[in-house]
Structure formats: C-alpha cells, structure tokens
Amino acid sequence: MRLSTFGEKFSSKSGILQLMDDLGNALAGKGDMAMMGGGNPAHIPEVEEAMARRLKKIHGDNDEIRRMIGIYDPPQGEKNFIEGLADLLNREFGWQLTPENIALTNGSQSAFFLLFNMFAGPCPDGKKRKILLPLAPEYIGYADAGLVPDFFTSFKPKIDFLERPFFKYRIDFENLHISDDTAAICVSRPTNPTGNVLTDEEVISLDAMAKKADIPLILDSAYGTPFPDIIFTQARPFWNENIILCMSLSKLGLPAARTGIVIARQEIVRALSRMNAVMNLATGSFGAMMTMDLVRSGEIISLSRNVIQPYYRKRAEEAVGLFEKALEGTNFFIHKPEGAIFLWLWFPNLPISSQKLYERLKEKGVLVVPGHYFFPGIEDENWPHRQECIRVNYSQSEDVVKRGIAIIGEEVKQVFSQG
Ligand code: PLP
Structure with a gap:
C-alpha cells in the first residue's frame, strides 16, 4: 500500500x-x-436510570424518534439542544451566549483535532505554529492530533510536595513563554491523567497571557464544570470571547453517544461547523436528544x-x-x-x-x-x-x-x- x-x-x-x-x-x-x-x-x-427514562419517553414519541435517528442535523449540531444549553449556561453563570456560540462535534476528541489543526501547523504567512500545553503531563489524546509533526510545545511543571502521599503539579509561570509561533494554549481542567485542577488564578493568568498574545485559550472541560463536574476542589468555570471551552457528554456516562460541545466566539463556531460539514456532513443527534430534557431543566447540573x-x-x-x-x-x-x-x-x-x-x-x-x-x-x-x-x-x-x-x-x- x-x-x-x-x-x-x-x-x-x-x-x-x-x-x-x-x-x-x-x-x-x-x-x-x-x-x-x-x-x-x-x-x-x-x-443510567435518567437515561432509561429519557429513552422510554423518546420511544413513545414518533417525532422525537425521527429527530434522534431519522434526520441529519445541521453541521453546527442539534438546534434545540444548543438553544437549551445556551440558556442554561447564561442562567447559571451569567454568560451571554447565543446559540451561535455553540457547536457540537462527534465527541470532543474530534473537536480537538479540528481546533488544533485550525490554528496550528503551516500557516498562510509562512510560519509554522504550535499548540502550547502549559503543563505536562497532559491528555494522551492530544499527542497525535496534529496533521504535521512537531506540533506541541509543553513545559515541565513545578512540583509541590503535600502531606504524604500527595503531591501537586503547578504551572511554572516563570519559564512559560509564548512566542511568535504559538497558535493557541490548551489545557485540560481537570487534567487527564493526573486529576490536577488548575486553580482559578492559574486560569486567569493563562487567559491574560493568551489575550495579550492574541491567541485563543482552549480549556478542555471533559471532566469539568458545569457537567459532569468531577471536581473535588473549588474551581470557577471560565468563558469569554477569547476562551474556547470544550465539554463532552462522555464522562457524564454517555461515551458511546460521541457528543462534544464547543463554546467559543461566533467566528470560531462558524469555522468549526464548516469543517464539521466537510468531515462529517452533520454531527450525530443521539447525545443531544438523550440529554435534551436534562439540559432544558438544568437537571444535568444537579445530577x-x-x-x-x-x-x-x-x-x-x-x-x-x-x-x-x-x-x-x-x-x-x-x-x-x-x-x-x-x-x-x-x-x-x-x-x-x-x-x-x-x-x-x-x-x-x-x-x-x-x-x-x-x-x-x-x-x-x-x-x-x-x-x-x-x-x-x-x-x-x-x-x-x-x-x-x-x-x-x-x-x-x-x-x-x-x-
Ligand atoms: N479530553 C480529555 C481530557 C479526555 O480525557 C477525553 C477522553 O478521555 C477527551 C477529551 C475526549 O473525550 P470524548 O471524545 O469522549 O468527548
């Protein structure tokens, strides 16, 4: 071959x-x-019970069955789910999202592939830009997502020794630097593999650095707030026009539904939707339909x-x-x-x-x-x-x-x- x-x-x-x-x-x-x-x-x-209840409800409603399996959604994702989610996040956090700020992808893994390659790699100005991971260890799934080799720059962490047996990684801001060839910053919060949760101060500092360099900060919230909220410390959710917040339904309990959620400024959502159309025609409707009621009622957050x-x-x-x-x-x-x-x-x-x-x-x-x-x-x-x-x-x-x-x-x- x-x-x-x-x-x-x-x-x-x-x-x-x-x-x-x-x-x-x-x-x-x-x-x-x-x-x-x-x-x-x-x-x-x-x-599992909440999902079984929802499936039963869908089963009894022909219109919902059709929406779940019988139509292509637009490349941006299921419209009603996106509207419900924008309302929920605005209610909960006072964000000012419109549906144009949200795109769905087939799992957040595919969102990272699209986002990374949208910003990094060979660029029209002749530069080759990279994704900056401010702290390694970081998620294994990023490692091979670049279309070209030599795609990431990352930095060793500072290590705090806590009461035995614990230690904690922290971003080494003294050594962390953004250069002309940095395309975007990306970090998972909580971090897979370590269970580290960046402090609010660390996120605020990264956000400021990204803004100053005019590059996006990609926050991977696959385990984070507001759902599935697998966070055991105090951690504020963050979003602004310079942050690309990536969420997922997987760790809530729906990994097979392959539903990723990207919250970003409108031009990024538009670009992502276009790429989605080329790669997938449409996103799968299953996860959105399964969690529609939970999102509309806000129960997804209390659960x-x-x-x-x-x-x-x-x-x-x-x-x-x-x-x-x-x-x-x-x-x-x-x-x-x-x-x-x-x-x-x-x-x-x-x-x-x-x-x-x-x-x-x-x-x-x-x-x-x-x-x-x-x-x-x-x-x-x-x-x-x-x-x-x-x-x-x-x-x-x-x-x-x-x-x-x-x-x-x-x-x-x-x-x-x-x-
Ligand atoms: N981000 C992190 C930190 C993860 O651990 C995972 C999966 O394990 C993903 C993203 C991708 O998840 P999915 O594609 O199921 O949404």
Whole structure:
C-alpha cells in the first residue's frame, strides 16, 4: 500500500490507539483482567436510570424518534439542544451566549483535532505554529492530533510536595513563554491523567497571557464544570470571547453517544461547523436528544453536582486508601486527586521504565496506562519523571479496583526489591 504522508502518520501506532486497542482486546479476551487503563466512566445507577427514562419517553414519541435517528442535523449540531444549553449556561453563570456560540462535534476528541489543526501547523504567512500545553503531563489524546509533526510545545511543571502521599503539579509561570509561533494554549481542567485542577488564578493568568498574545485559550472541560463536574476542589468555570471551552457528554456516562460541545466566539463556531460539514456532513443527534430534557431543566447540573461528583470523590478516596495499604513501605506519591477519574502514581527512582511496569502489570492481570505517553511536547528525553509514573482509572467496580490495586502494590514492591 502506497500511503500519503497523512496516511502514514494517521495509520501508524499512536499512543491513543494502543490504549483503545488494549481496552477493546482485554474486554473481549480474558474476563478477569482488572480494567484500570482506559477512560471509561463508571456506570452510576442514577445516571443510567435518567437515561432509561429519557429513552422510554423518546420511544413513545414518533417525532422525537425521527429527530434522534431519522434526520441529519445541521453541521453546527442539534438546534434545540444548543438553544437549551445556551440558556442554561447564561442562567447559571451569567454568560451571554447565543446559540451561535455553540457547536457540537462527534465527541470532543474530534473537536480537538479540528481546533488544533485550525490554528496550528503551516500557516498562510509562512510560519509554522504550535499548540502550547502549559503543563505536562497532559491528555494522551492530544499527542497525535496534529496533521504535521512537531506540533506541541509543553513545559515541565513545578512540583509541590503535600502531606504524604500527595503531591501537586503547578504551572511554572516563570519559564512559560509564548512566542511568535504559538497558535493557541490548551489545557485540560481537570487534567487527564493526573486529576490536577488548575486553580482559578492559574486560569486567569493563562487567559491574560493568551489575550495579550492574541491567541485563543482552549480549556478542555471533559471532566469539568458545569457537567459532569468531577471536581473535588473549588474551581470557577471560565468563558469569554477569547476562551474556547470544550465539554463532552462522555464522562457524564454517555461515551458511546460521541457528543462534544464547543463554546467559543461566533467566528470560531462558524469555522468549526464548516469543517464539521466537510468531515462529517452533520454531527450525530443521539447525545443531544438523550440529554435534551436534562439540559432544558438544568437537571444535568444537579445530577452532576449531587450524584456524579460525590460518587467519584468517594471512589477516589477509597482508591487512595487502598494504595496507601498496598504500597506501604514503598517510596511513592499520588497526585492530589482534585478531579477526573484517575489516580496518577509516581514512583521516584523506579528501576524499570513505565512501559515495562505496564507490561508486567498486564501480565499479572491489571491494565493501567504507562505514564510516558502523557508528555507531548516535552523535549527533555532524559527527564526521569516521564518514566516513573502510571495512570490508574478507579471508576470500575469496587471488587475490580481492590484486586487491581493489590496486584499493583505487589508488583511494584517486587520491582523495587529486584532493583
Ligand atoms: N479530553 C480529555 C481530557 C479526555 O480525557 C477525553 C477522553 O478521555 C477527551 C477529551 C475526549 O473525550 P470524548 O471524545 O469522549 O468527548
């Protein structure tokens, strides 16, 4: 097969592909693998019940069935959902959105692909611009999304050591710099993989830097406010004409609906809709139709605040407790879980690479994600920290998480004792 440069790049083995492949194969294979690798959200009964109620209502209404499966939506996305969402966000946060500020995409992953390549890469003025990630570790799904190589610049974080076993990454503003070839700043809040939540002050500073440089600030709120609101600290939601806020229905419990939401100034939404038309004709209607009532009533926010957030907070605390027990006597740190659905473990001076640790854990029946994938744009190959971390999803059933953490504890102790 003779491939184009595009074909070669996008059909080669990416980190995200390995992750999704592993997930699918392990699910289809040995039934006893503890699946703590991918980003699947938990099955929360109250959320599933709300979705079942909605499906029943749709089932009894021919007009709604048609709107869900029988028509193409416009490339910007389902109109009624977009209107309902603009109203909700204006009511809740005093933003002044119109429907022209919102576009839907087929999952927020595709929104990032479109947005990144809309701003970065070769530009008509002859420059080659890059996406700036102010803090790595950052989401693995960004890493391969550029149409051209060398697409990201990122910066090592400052590390605050908190009460054991916790530490926290902070943006190193002294070293962070925007240059002529910076296309946009992007950051996930909460951060996948670490569970870090940028403080309001950090976001305000990034916003000011972006405005000054006349580039957009892309805030990835896949786990954030106002839904699914998997945030355990105080964090204000932010939006203004210079911010592109990306949200998703996935972590609410609808990853299969593939619904991403982009909130941005009108010219960006228009551009995104046009790109969407070329790539997809239309966005899928399923997620919008499933959550229409929840959005109109505002229940999507109360469900997030009162059910989803406490659910993950409790699961995170339990997982930390289990790790403290399983790793007793080992030198380890956990990033303070401030949000999202993962724990990020750091083993200083780990004698093997994070990939090797991942392979050994897989062999023993637990799937995690090796940490080295989460440093896109970091040029320092010799920074040991890249090889000393793993990401663990704690949202699967309690039995699975307990078993998985016990195996991780045993294996890590083995690794250290063998030197
Ligand atoms: N952003 C972050 C930080 C994520 O963790 C994910 C998925 O895991 C996504 C974006 C993409 O999610 P989706 O395409 O399901 O909306």
